Amino acid sequence: MTAAGNRDDPRITTYGLLHEAHRRLERAFDASLASHSAMSSSFFEVLLRIGRSPGTRLTMSELACQLGLTSGGATRLVDRVVDAGLVVRTSCPTDRRVQWVVLTPDGEAKLDEGLAIHLDDLQRELIDRLDPEELDVFERALDKLRA
Amino acid sequence: MTAAGNRDDPRITTYGLLHEAHRRLERAFDASLASHSAMSSSFFEVLLRIGRSPGTRLTMSELACQLGLTSGGATRLVDRVVDAGLVVRTSCPTDRRVQWVVLTPDGEAKLDEGLAIHLDDLQRELIDRLDPEELDVFERALDKLRA
DNA sequence: ACTCATTCTCTGCTTGTGCAACTATCTTGC
DNA sequence: GCAAGATAGTTGCACAAGCAGAGAATGAGT
Numbered sequence: 001m002t003a004a005g006n007r008d009d010p011r012i013t014t015y016g017l018l019h020e021a022h023r024r025l026e027r028a029f030d031a032s033l034a035s036h037s038a039m040s041s042s043f044f045e046v047l048l049r050i051g052r053s054p055g056t057r058l059t060m061s062e063l064a065c066q067l068g069l070t071s072g073g074a075t076r077l078v079d080r081v082v083d084a085g086l087v088v089r090t091s092c093p094t095d096r097r098v099q100w101v102v103l104t105p106d107g108e109a110k111l112d113e114g115l116a117i118h119l120d121d122l123q124r125e126l127i128d129r130l131d132p133e134e135l136d137v138f139e140r141a142l143d144k145l146r147a
Numbered sequence: 148m149t150a151a152g153n154r155d156d157p158r159i160t161t162y163g164l165l166h167e168a169h170r171r172l173e174r175a176f177d178a179s180l181a182s183h184s185a186m187s188s189s190f191f192e193v194l195l196r197i198g199r200s201p202g203t204r205l206t207m208s209e210l211a212c213q214l215g216l217t218s219g220g221a222t223r224l225v226d227r228v229v230d231a232g233l234v235v236r237t238s239c240p241t242d243r244r245v246q247w248v249v250l251t252p253d254g255e256a257k258l259d260e261g262l263a264i265h266l267d268d269l270q271r272e273l274i275d276r277l278d279p280e281e282l283d284v285f286e287r288a289l290d291k292l293r294a
Numbered sequence: 295a296c297t298c299a300t301t302c303t304c305t306g307c308t309t310g311t312g313c314a315a316c317t318a319t320c321t322t323g324c
Numbered sequence: 325g326c327a328a329g330a331t332a333g334t335t336g337c338a339c340a341a342g343c344a345g346a347g348a349a350t351g352a353g354t
Contacts, residue, residue, distance in 0.1 A: 006262050007199045011269040014282070015172070017289040022169040023215055024293055025162070042310085052154045060333060068170055073311050075334055080310095097319045097332040115153050122158040129291045135161070137284040142164040144276045146171055189340085207303060220341045222304055227340095244302040244349045 029121050036117045039110060044118065046081050047111040050103055057100045059092075086110055176268050183264045186257060191265065193228050194258040197250055204247045206239070233257055 030041045037044075049066045050058050058066070064074035078101055081087050086107035092098035103111065130138060177188045184191075196213045197205050205213070211221035225248055228234050233254035239245035250258065277285060 006266060007195065007258075009262075009266055009269075011266060011274055012195075014286055014289075015269055015273060017286055017293060018169060018172070020215075021289040021292040022165060025165070048154065048159075061331085064333095068167075070312055071333060072313075072335080076310075079334095095320070095332085099333070111154075115156075119153060119156055119158060122162055126162060126292065127158055130288055134284055134288050137281055138288040139161055139164055141277055141281050141285040142168040145168040145273065146164060208301085217342055218303060219305080219343075223340075226304095242302085242350070246303070 025125055028125050029118065032121050033114060033117055037110065037113050039114055042077055043081055043084065043086065044111075044114045046077065046101075047086060047103065047107055047114065050087065050101060051108075051111050057090075057102045059098050059100060063101060081107075172272055175272050176265065179268045180261060180264055184257065184260050186261055189224055190228055190231065190233065191258075191261045193224065193248075194233060194250065194254055194261065197234065197248060198255075198258050204237075204249045206245050206247060210248060228254075 026041075033039055033041050033044055045067055046063065049063060050056055053062075060074055060078065061071060063078070064071050067074065067077075069077065078087065078089070082089065085104060087101050087103055089099045090102055092100055127135065173188075180186055180188050180191055192214060193210065196210060197203055200209075207221055207225065208218060210225070211218050214221065214224070216224065225234065225236070229236065232251060234248050234250055236246045237249055239247055274282065
């Protein structure tokens with residue numbers, strides 16, 4: 001027999017919904033951030049992760065881990081953000097292998113600007129579309145899937 | 148004032164959960180498919196979309212649309228799947244601009260093989276982790292976000 | 295029938311990322 | 325102290341995908 005009968009299995013549809021919802025939001029956020037603040041969402045993620053961390057600084061490896069990138073990918077991405085003048089690398093006095101990545105004043109400003117835009121987008125595209133109880137269950141479910 | 152107080156806004160966390168859940172599943176499925184059937188999930192997606200469509204064939208543009216790729220991206224991807232011997236392009240008799248993409252016997256087999264693996268993965272990583280009612284709300288929420 | 299806009303697909307170029315190899319530095323165990 | 329291994333970060337290479345533009349085929353209005 002062929003598996004043709006399985007090709008419309010509802011489980012595939014469930015994952016398809018997750019995939020599409022994620023892609024839709026991601027693209028909406030990318031586009032909004034790009035048009036309103038001339039910044040890619042990768043850049044914004046870097047600034048946000050640093051801005052949220054204690055001491056507003058991160059090592060390359062912590063950053064790579066939080067972003068879900070390999071260390072090589074993080075190096076390249078941070079290179080570009082440095083070129084844009086939004087962060088700087090500073091060497092760690094106690095471990096000379098380590099590079100701290102720190103926001104510049106421009107980076108701080110760009111982060112705040114991006115945050116305002118992003119929170120707006122989140123409200124409109126995510127929060128406003130779900131009932132409060134629905135949102136609750138939704139978050140709990142995502143948390144179970146993420147683990 | 149700085150927006151520092153906004154940097155931990157719960158709305159960011161919500162989206163973060165969605166992002167991480169999606170990435171986790173995507174990587175798990177990629178890895179499983181790659182190791183058990185020596186096929187990337189892009190390839191599998193191509194086979195699946197074709198296998199699910201009426202007449203088990205799709206035009207390049209329909210395929211690109213369903214995969215969320217640009218036409219250029221679809222051309223390259225289909226090139227690789229053709230090289231692997233899993234699909235063929237056949238020209239449309241009524242509109243000579245159009246190329247139908249059709250499964251080969253190998254492609255059919257690979258699709259069935261991939262489906263078995265993927266359904267297993269979906270059951271384990273997605274369905275089994277959620278209560279039935281939770282799954283219901285989850286799907287409804289995703290559908291609202293996707294529109 | 296002819297022109298012109300539209301549709302479908304493919305190609306050149308650029309960007310971003312993973313993988314694997316490499317260097318520099320730190321830590322552990324003797 | 326010092327050799328062996330672990331860890332942090334960077335670099336070379338390959339590949340996947342987007343964008344923009346080109347070329348071919350179609351269809352609509354006159």
